[in-house]
Amino acid sequence: MIDELATVTIHNKVCHIYRNGGREKGNTGEKRRFPVFYWGIGGEGRESVETVVSYLREHIPDAKFLLAAYESENWNDDFSPWAAPAVFGKEGFGGKAGDTLWWLTQYCIPYIEAKESEIARFPVGYSLAGLFSLWVYCECNVFKGVVSCSGSLWYEGWLDYVHNAEAACRDEKNYIYLSLGDKEEKTKNRLMSTVGDHTKKVYTMLCENQKNVEGILEWNQGGHFSEPDVRIARGIYWILKHFDV
Numbered sequence: 001m002i003d004e005l006a007t008v009t010i011h012n013k014v015c016h017i018y019r020n021g022g023r024e025k026g027n028t029g030e031k032r033r034f035p036v037f038y039w040g041i042g043g044e045g046r047e048s049v050e051t052v053v054s055y056l057r058e059h060i061p062d063a064k065f066l067l068a069a070y071e072s073e074n075w076n077d078d079f080s081p082w083a084a085p086a087v088f089g090k091e092g093f094g095g096k097a098g099d100t101l102w103w104l105t106q107y108c109i110p111y112i113e114a115k116e117s118e119i120a121r122f123p124v125g126y127s128l129a130g131l132f133s134l135w136v137y138c139e140c141n142v143f144k145g146v147v148s149c150s151g152s153l154w155y156e157g158w159l160d161y162v163h164n165a166e167a168a169c170r171d172e173k174n175y176i177y178l179s180l181g182d183k184e185e186k187t188k189n190r191l192m193s194t195v196g197d198h199t200k201k202v203y204t205m206l207c208e209n210q211k212n213v214e215g216i217l218e219w220n221q222g223g224h225f226s227e228p229d230v231r232i233a234r235g236i237y238w239i240l241k242h243f244d245v
Helices: 044-059 097-112 128-139 160-163 192-208 228-242
Strands: 007-012 012-022 034-041 065-071 121-128 145-149 175-179 213-222
Touching: 012 044, 012 097, 012 121, 034 044, 034 097, 034 128, 034 228, 044 065, 044 121, 065 097, 065 228, 097 128, 097 228, 121 128, 121 228, 128 145, 128 160, 128 192, 145 228, 160 192, 175 192, 175 228, 192 213
Parallel strands: 034 065, 034 121, 121 145, 145 175, 175 213
Antiparallel strands: 007 012, 012 065
């Protein structure tokens, strides 16, 4: 049990909030901004957040950061940037990511950052939420980077979107962490088998082709469901180790 982890409801969404380290002051003369991570999660809830927090406290105990993990009630709708047909079964994707981004900017971020200054925001996500985290990074310029683990980058129309996303170009330094399991592209599903190739192409477009980006594409052992919480924790850890502005 992590006593410092608080659970609140922000405009009808459950959000788990954890702060590590002391509060940053606005005029200390330090360059480093205070990192705040906005992590979209599903039904895993508080237990997954505790796993990630425990990993970070063990591996980087002195880091100052804030983690806000918000729960989704309809995964396929909340994190899909546009509507798309079902890949498995009959449940398609509703394309309501815009509503989730609106909630983040209008309600969650103001609530979380009410007493903060000099913030650096990072969207975080796994699977479809990993796609969403990249989408919000490309969609607007309020984020300093992104953590996308095992993202659903096979999503129909995704590569064209990234290629044309003007907000993906930044004037200041940004930080991008991508990861994928080495067995994830080994599937009989034609669309999902493109995830490896698409992830590499996204890394090239957002990291190698952008002069103000420090990024990594990390390959993990296993398939899509291998230690998702640890993969998220490793992504946040990488940002905290490399972020220096």
